[in-house]
Amino acid sequence: MILTVTPNPSLDRTYEIPTLERGAVLRATADRIDPGGKGVNVSRAVAAAGHRTLAVLPLGGPAGAALGDLLAAEGIEVAGVPVAGQTRSNISAVEPDGTLTKINAAGPELSADESRALLETVRTRSAGADWIACCGSLPRGLAPSWYAELVAQVHQAGARIALDTSGPSLTAALAARPDVVKPNAEELAQAVGRPLRTVGDAVEAARDLRKLGAGAVLASLGADGQLLVDADGERFASARVATVRSNVGAGDASLAGFLAAGGVGVRALASAVAYGAAAVQLPGSAMPAPMDLDPSAVLVGDTVPVGLELREPAG
Known part of the structure; x- marks a missing residue:
């Protein structure tokens, strides 16, 4: 069972449009509404794979x-967890070439009592969880140290925790030693305070996060692939993708694939890449089901291509 924690969930409305033209009246060719938030998306992908999942979130x-x-x-x-504020709604506009424009609302401000209730709900509902995935930005009212407190609480209960956040929240949580952190390239560059131009740069940055406390680093490097750096070394995998339809939630699908495959080693890395590649070929923030996966499209290299220049440099 995988328990997810999403402190700032949302309703995600996605519109597919011919082109984004500022100041114009745009007509969508398709639209959909999905549950949103990084941890929510992880639960959706885990459930689609037939595994049990429990989503803890303020509503x-x-x-x-x-x-x-x-x-x-x-x-x-x-x-x-009932809260006084209104759960946020986000809007995404996707163009035919996969270009995504997002408008994310701030979300409600949680009170001190609501913050404690969220932590307590995780504590009381986490028995039997194989992994606890804590994902996304923190809402107003929660200090950057909130994730660090949660990591410490989870470890005291003897559970494993995966963390997907960024900025001060990630930096503060590293000292609590999360078992896995999952930054994308931009978040990884921000965490180490220097640009990433090659896969080798990403390897060095991931090593730095491990020195700061992360047990393992699963880094999404966009179209170039994914990198896993842990106590056993570094591994890299990529996948062929025919058409990118929407990359909303692709990183969340990757984390779900990683954890559903055990959350350790090259098998979990290959699963993460397969899930991420499947997600970008689906509309909106739809999460892949097993029938959407193509494991044969995943290539796990014998060596890490440290000299490979990133198609989307970060930082």
């Missing part, structure tokens, strides 16, 4: 009620 107002209903419809067990 407020009509949007929060709709979010809970959408998750339940996907077979996800929900442990909602």
Whole structure:
């Protein structure tokens, strides 16, 4: 069972448009509404793979009620923490070439009591969890140290924790020694304070995060592939992708694939890449099901291509 924690979830509305033209009236060719938030997406991908998952998240107002209903419809067990504020709604516009424009709302401000209730819900519902995945930005009202507190709490209970966040929240949590952190290239560059131009740069940055406390680093390097740096060394994998339709939630799908495959080693890395490659070929923030995966498209290299220049340099 994989328990997910999403402190700032959302309803995600995605519109597919011919082109994004500022100041114009745009007509969508397709649209959809999905449960949103990084941890929510991890739960959705885990549930689609047939595994049990429990989503812990604050829910407020009509949007929060709709979010809970959408998750339940996907077979996800929900442990909602009632909050006074309104759950946020985000908007994404996707063009035919895969270019994505997002508008993310700030979300509600959580009170001290609501913050404690969220931590307590994780504590009481985490028995039997194989992994706890804590994902996304922190809402207003939660200090950057909130994730660090949660990591320490999870470890005291003897569970493993994967963390997907960025900025001060990631930096503060590293000292609590999360078992896995999953930055993308930009988040990795921000964490170490220097640009990443090659896969080798990413390897060095991931090593730095391990020195600061991360047990393993699973880094998404966009179209170039994914990098896993842990106590056993460095491994790199990539996948062929025919058409990119939307990259919303692709990193979350990757983390779900990694954890569903055990969260350790080259098998988990290959699963992460397969899930991420499948996700970018789906509309909106749809999460891949097993039928969407193509493990034969995944290439796990014998060596890490440290000299490979990133198609999208970071930092």
